[in-house]
Amino acid sequence: MWRKWGGLGRRLLPDFSERIEHFILTRVPTHVFLNSRQRQHAVTYQAMDVKVLHVIPSISPLRGGPSQAAIEMVGALRTHGVEAEIVTTNDHGPDLLDVPLNQRIEYQHVPVRFFSRFSPSMHAAREFAFSHQLTTWLWHQVRNYDLLHVHAIFSYPSTIAMAIARQKQVPYINRPLGQLCEWSLQQSARKKQTYLQLIERSNLNQSTALHFTSHQEHQETKRLGLKTPGVVLPHGLTLAPAIPNARQRLRQQFNLPADEPIILFLSRLHPKKGLDYLIPALGKLRHYRFTFILAGNGSPEYETEVEALLRQYELSDRTCRAGFVTGEKKDLLLQGSDLFALTSHSENFGVAVLEAMAVGLPVIVTPGIALAAVVAEHQLGLVPRLNAEAISFAIDHCLSHPEQRREMGDRARQLVLAKYTWKQVTAQMQQTYAAIRQQKPLPVFD
Structure with missing residues (x-):
């Protein structure tokens, strides 16, 4: 079926939307691991090896804190023994990053695979970050990972990663980056509500967990009635060296x-x-x-x-x-x-x-x-x-x-x-990964 998508980047957005909607709405659901009754019991989590793929539309510095946080998160996880890496596009705002494509490289000291972003003149289409190469790679490689940690929603790399994970029955977490908060949903409201109802709600409901970075984000998202349990894991921080004077x-x-x-x-x-x-x-x-x-x-x-x-x-x-x-x-x-x-x-x-x-x-x-x-x-x-x-x-x-x-x-x-250092946050993230791998209730942190 992916051969049909070969010329997709040359088509207009309405045709693209129909095709992605057809694909995402007709795939096989994965098993839902956790329920509310399980969460009521105290659980211990056994440390175990886990291979995690982080998927994010962009890690360009122009995209701000969430992109840098993903890089630091993966670096910290690797330091603490988790086999983690990133796949993303070469997005760099209106431009493209000058990086090798379609291969694993070291970028800011973490393993990253960059794939080409479709770059039309239309701003909305460019921001959607469509990538045929990323799609093909995920389709063939996603089963080599124990878990996907998907960052963002309303963006092609995130949406397609969740869709393929469901089709291949690989568990995944989504970090929505505040895009489910009330203020964010009010911006371009009609477009987001349509995308949410037709495509993303199903992706979110069948994820293993939603990764919120604050209790406030978690509370704001509850009004949407999503079925997926949430875990609150804050951003960590790599402390900068002190500058004299x-x-x-x-x-x-x-x-x-x-x-x-x-x-x-x-x-x-x-x-x-x-x-x-x-x-x-x-x-x-x-x-x-x-x-x-x-x-x-x-x-x-x-x-x-x-x-x-x-x-x-x-x-x-x-x-x-x-x-x-x-x-x-x-x-x-x-x-x-x-x-x-x-x-x-x-x-x-x-x-x-x-x-x-x-x-x-x-x-x-x-x-x-x-x-x-x-x-x-x-x-x-x-x-x-x-x-x-x-x-x-x-x-x-x-x-x-x-x-x-x-x-x-x-x-x-x-x-x-x-x-809030990565040492503390990474320990909590490892417990979360272990709970998912062992099909146990998600941990609750203060």
Whole structure:
């Protein structure tokens, strides 16, 4: 049947949708391993060898935290004895990664197989990340793995991986990346609801488990009535080495006074991130001395909107644009700043928040960010409502109380070391894999 798909990349999306719908809706269901009654009993999990294939549409750095988290997750699993690898496309936003294709290579110290992404001029078709080569490889190779860990939904590589796993009766987990949360489903709502009902709901219902990264994401997804049990496993973190004199070096880099307070935003520039609340909030605090560092990039259209907001609220002269940053440049921003702010409408976790906490930065986050509950419970920063007045008040409080700010940052660092390094998260993930292999109830973690 796959021969029929050879020219698929040259066809229009409606024809593609009909073909993928026909395939996915006519395959054989796999056995559903777990039920609610089983979960009521205490269970021990025997350590065992397991070979896990992680499937994700893209691991381009342009795709943000979830892609980097998948790479780090696989690296950590391999360090702890799990035979894990990644298959993905060569997606790189509007472009393509310059990597070898159709072969296993070492990429950022983990084994990865890249396959060619269909790259038409139409943005929606390109973002769907269709790959005939990936499809063919999965069809022939998926039974060589004990388990698939599929990252994302509403994207061709993830959808087809789950469909093929079901056809070949290989168990799989799905990590939906917050795409089942209410705010996300409201974006392009008709298209997503149609895709969910016709294709993805069946894939999700017949997965062995749904991997949520926060209890908030788990709770939001329950309203959809999916039958699959969920397990909450947070993102882990690889701690960056300390940079000597980071505060001094950061201020020298941007030609700022040695004692200049710095407020950092570090994330993708997208309407979801709430800059239309954060920037007006900062505009109310112009009587304070501070510099706002805006790190990240987005579409040209949205970056133009952000620039207009900065001018409107008279912040252009005290805003430094750092662009997209990685590695030591990113570490320097985090370690040299005084306060981290992310005012998103919705985040199923918030990797950048965790990175800020890890270096001892107090954080200003809004309730839509899953880590906000942790921040509030442990007093690691402040959690204002998503409006400019409340955000401004929270930032004002932090700038006015440097000692309290330091104490919040110290608690944040200690919590990350205790609960969110890859060592802790990987141990929980291994228990989850063992439960699936042994057809036992999924573990429940605090």
